[in-house]
Structure formats: structure tokens, C-alpha cells
Amino acid sequence: MTQILAHRGEAAYFPENTMLAFKEGLKSGADGIELDVQLTKDGEVVVIHDERLERTTNGTGLVKDHSYSEIQRLDASYKFKDLNQKVGIPLLKEVLHLFQSYPDKLLNIELKNGIIDYKGIEEKVIKLVRLYQLEEQVVISSFNHYSLAECNQINPEIETAILYYENLYKPWDYVEKIGAKSIHPYQLSIRSAILEKCLQRNIPVRPFTINDEVTMKKMFKWNVSSIITDDPKKAIKIRKLEK
Template sequence: MRNMEIIAHRGASAVCPENTMSAFERSLELGATGIETDVQMTSDGRLVLIHDETLSRTGGAEGWVKDTTYDQLRTRDAGSWFHADFTGERIPSLEELFKLVQGKGTLLNLELKNGIVSYKGMEEKVIEAIQDWNLEQQVVLSSFNHASLVRCKRLAPEIRTALLYMEKLYRPYDYAAKLEATGLHPYKLAITQEDVAAALAHGIVTYPFTVNDPAEMQAMIDMGVQGIITDVPDVLASLLTVHAR
């Protein structure tokens, strides 16, 4: 059971401001084997890690990520909204996260946030960065924009893709296979044990999100999922340690 992926949702986002280097670093200390984060683009084409399309909730300012230059973005305070201890935390670049995990074997789940804003050339830029850092085997690209994932697969067949979805799908593994995806990332209420087993039989892994309650984690483990995306990686790590005894 210990080979299940413990994927920290936006880093250790229960105890640190989400999608910051503090959150990513802390998640590894808490037992995460993988990190999930959100990728967007600045107005001058830099890849940055932030969930919302606007800066108002976590970016310490008004305005859209797409309308902000990288240098402007780096002046924003991305930590004090969470707690004063994190004042001065910055919105990271994708490269900063790559530097953190390089050589560690940590799974990187990069969610392309291109459903509301159609970032032109995002797929190419993300894939070029992955290849520059030789992280093709360490990265999984996910998105609610499934057309974007098909584009990624055409650009770089060697990089894994995973379909994000909220509602229950009919035979999701058939759909994933058609899109040449290797993973399903369903909302925690959108999966069944039968789907998990059938997907695995087709070589497709299932990582539900965002599972924070230990009882829900246990239910997912009992369903046979191969990984769990969670805000509290330490809770899942403890649960799996008990299982391994």
C-alpha cells in the first residue's frame, strides 16, 4: 500500500499558502511523493504557478495573471492572505519548482489552467520547459481542458496526461484511452470501484481529488486507487503507514 502516490494539492496547502515554494517544500517534509500545482502564463509569456485566473484571492493585488508581466507578478505578496508568517512569499515560476524536485524523483502533476483563459502557446512552452529540465518521466500534465491535453500528447507522446473531471462519466477509461491519456483525475465523488478496476486493467491510473478526510481517504484506498490528491499529505502518509504494518 505504501507505493500509492501521495500528491500534495497545491503543495501542503492546509498549512502553507497554496502554490508557493513554502507549500511545495513543506509537502515533501510531510511525506508527499508528488506535488500538484496550477500553471498559467503572464502577459510576457512566463509560466507561473497560481490557481486563480485573477490575483485578488492569493496574489495580493487586483487584475488578471494574463494581463500582468512576470516582473510585476514577482512584486506581489502571495503569502500574507494566508498568515502573517508568510508575508513576502512570491508567486513561483515553473522553473523554481523544477529546481526543487530535480533529482528527487517526486511526481509533478502540472494542471494547465487554460479553460477560462486560452493561453496561446501554453502547451508548447510547458513541454519545452519539461524537456529542457529532462523531467519527461517525472511529470503528468492534467487539465479540465481535454483538447489541450490531446495537443500536449501530439507534441510530446512520451509525457503522461490525465483527465480532470467533476461528474461521473460512462466508461471513463474508454474515453481516456481514446485521448491517449494514462490517468484519470476525477473529483472524489465521481468515481466507482468498478471504474477504478476497469481503468487499471486498461493501464490507466486513478488519482481522485481533493481528499482530506481520513474516512474518505480510507474509502478511496479500499476502492483501489493508485494515488490521492490531498491538501494534507501527512494525514494520508500516516494512514498508509498504518496499512503497511
């Protein structure tokens, strides 16, 4: 059965990449969570998507130019007027601690180092995953495939997944070449023939970001390994109907 991963938590209804969004995504019945990590000025692994702070917080500037104490003071809920509470930017270790209570859930950690080269982010993330003993629940993905190759050298036991937008030639061969285990293609890049060949080789295929009903039904019919969606509740309802 196709798994449902909550993209940045239940991002359709709650501030993305926050503990609130993650808890709501898990509460909705999602099979796992997808999130993004970057490094602060003082080297802390924080959960946030954009390199800049403006879109998702009341802060300004680049994540990398702020210490964690500065990041900690920001509010990720300021655009959500119905929320009468401050929602902070979490550390990755807070999410890992949460997942220790969900041994059957998958955690997809995307390294946001395609634009900014966060030196040592691979080692820092893997060290935290090992500290919380979540190696078997975690998938590390990135658009930076050099970074994934480095992750595989540091710890080949943790699954890595290649993220990509454009069509890749024989992605099943490419995955093996860099030591990855799975592919996370943009939804418009997935083809039934590619899916079939990958699944034949036991390579999980998890397309992103699947939010509309038509595409959800298509992905469930194709029996992709997982879909990554902002609206896990909607996806769960459709998956039940498609059985």
C-alpha cells in the same frame, strides 16, 4: 501502494502553489506535488491556481493582464499572519529545478486553461519539462481535453491525465481516444467499478481533493493509484494505519 500527492503543495498549512508549500509537502513525505500553471502577459509560465489574483495574493485583476515583473512583486502569504516573510508566486522552472533533486517524486502540472485559452501554454510547458529532463516524472493534467490532445501530439512520451467533475461514460475508452494515460476524477465521481476497469487496463486513477479521514481510508482500501490532498501529513499517517 496508493501514492499521496500534495495538492498545490502542503496547502492546508502554507500558502498554496508556492515554493514554501512545495518544499514543505516534499518534506512531509508526500510522493509528489500537484500544481497549477498559467501565462503572464509577457508569456512566462507561472504557478497559480485562480485566473484572478485576489484570493491568493495581495494583487488584483487577471494573471494574464500582468507581466511577470508585476506578478513577482506580489505576496502570496498576506493572509498567513504567522508567516513573517514575503512568499512569491514562482515560475514553473523554479519548481522543475527543485524536482531535479527529487528523482523519485511525481510532479502533476495542471494547465489552467479551461476558462482562459492561453495560446501556446502546452508547448511552453513541455519545452520546460524537456529542458529539465523530467519527462518521466511529470504528469500534465487539465479540464481542457482539447489541450491534452495537443500535448499528446507535441510529446506523447509525457503522461497526460484527464481532469473531470461529472461521471464519464467508459473513461477508460475516452482516455485512449484522446491519447491520455490516466484519469483524475473529482472524488464524488469515482466508482469502484470504474476504478477496477481502469486499473485492469493500467490506467492510473488519482482522485481529487481528498482531505477527510473517511474518504482517505476508502481510497486507500480501494487501492487507487494516488490521492491528491491538501494535507499530506494526515494522509501519510492514515495510510500507515491502513496497511
